[in-house]
Amino acid sequence: MFDPPAGLDARTWPLAVDLHERFYFKPDAGKLIGSLADETDSPPCDAYPEDIDVAIAVDRIEQATELRIGRPQRPWAGLRTFSPDRTPVVGFDPRLPGFFWLGGQGGYGFQVSLTLARIASALLRDAAMPADVASLGVEFGALAPVRFMAAAHTPSLSPAGP
Known part of the structure; x- marks a missing residue:
């Protein structure tokens, strides 16, 4: 989670996804939520982001946009599940x-x-x-x-x- 640029209301911004799905960001509760959009195999666990993954996500978003994130406010990670055909x-x-x-x-x-x-x-x-x-x-x-x-x-x- 990170703040939108000062003075801008990002609540109505669309989801933005890199063409190669190497990152995304979207509005969430008045802030922006960004992700590396990675798929790292993991056993079931209490997921927590690696610092390097957070840094890579920030760098990718900053390189592709004019956003300046600095240090995210609340890093998070989630577990993704896939079916064999990748359809829900x-x-x-x-x-x-x-x-x-x-x-x-x-x-x-x-x-x-x-x-x-x-x-x-x-x-x-x-x-x-x-x-x-x-x-x-x-x-x-x-x-x-x-x-x-x-x-x-x-x-x-x-x-x-x-």
């Missing part, structure tokens, strides 16, 4: 009654979380896909966890199975 997973698991998947948002949670929540809500209520989402060609089956399960219903979402 939304739906009931046919092998585990009552278990509902809502994951695999990768590094796009900021952009897709509201729409995925609406899709999940529709599925949980046994309702139709929201009309505006359906008009984009999105179908429940394209997000369903069953797409990774072999006919024998293996107990893993891994494409290779156990």
